[in-house]
Amino acid sequence: MNQAKSSIAPATTAVLLGFGFFFTTSGVKIRVAPKAWQRAKARIRSLTSRRWSVAMEYRIMRLNQYVRGWMGYFRLADTPASSGIWMSGSAVDCAKSAGRNGNASAPRSRTCVHSGSGPTWPGNGA
Template structure:
């Protein structure tokens, strides 16, 4: 919670999500998006949606839409990283990227990249390939859109 002052004598209270709570949500997100549990992507998204819906419902009264937007971006990047790891071989990456319509030159550039999984998950190619519409089709609920919906009502 932080206090906000205006030109008049009144004090406005602004409620924010603490950084500790965001860190806890990221830890839980890491746990739910891990590949070591053997879950399918559908089950992973189902469990993630359950947790994020509850988290958003609890913190929806806060006046920090940027926290929800940043956490939403982080979750999608984490999921992109998992998908990139699933496409373990370079030939699989090539085939999948071509299937998504990426130009041939970029396909070879990224399929044979030696950059880390996290760095590739933030690349423009993977962001365009596995964009928001892709995750919406798979069933991921956007945390930011949910926040906006709950904050209106």
């Protein structure tokens, strides 16, 4: 048994394959673990970054692939609607900036990042 990967923890802090758990009056529910959510946000930021000089069609295709796969994997989680709003907002911000500039390139000091805080669940400190 790998001691580094094994632990005994309360269900509210335990994470299993990117899923976390929280309690409600109706019982235990499944959520996306905060670390997995942060990795997803970082990946979406990189896919919508204006520093990545690719055609908008290709960018949208890659973003759709990632989001569909991510949503498919975490379909069991009770994810708040704000997560979809954050994801679509990031893509819209990127599309707007590309339209202003005439292409997907921009000055190196700016990136296309949506400043939303992401979803909140009971028990994750938000």
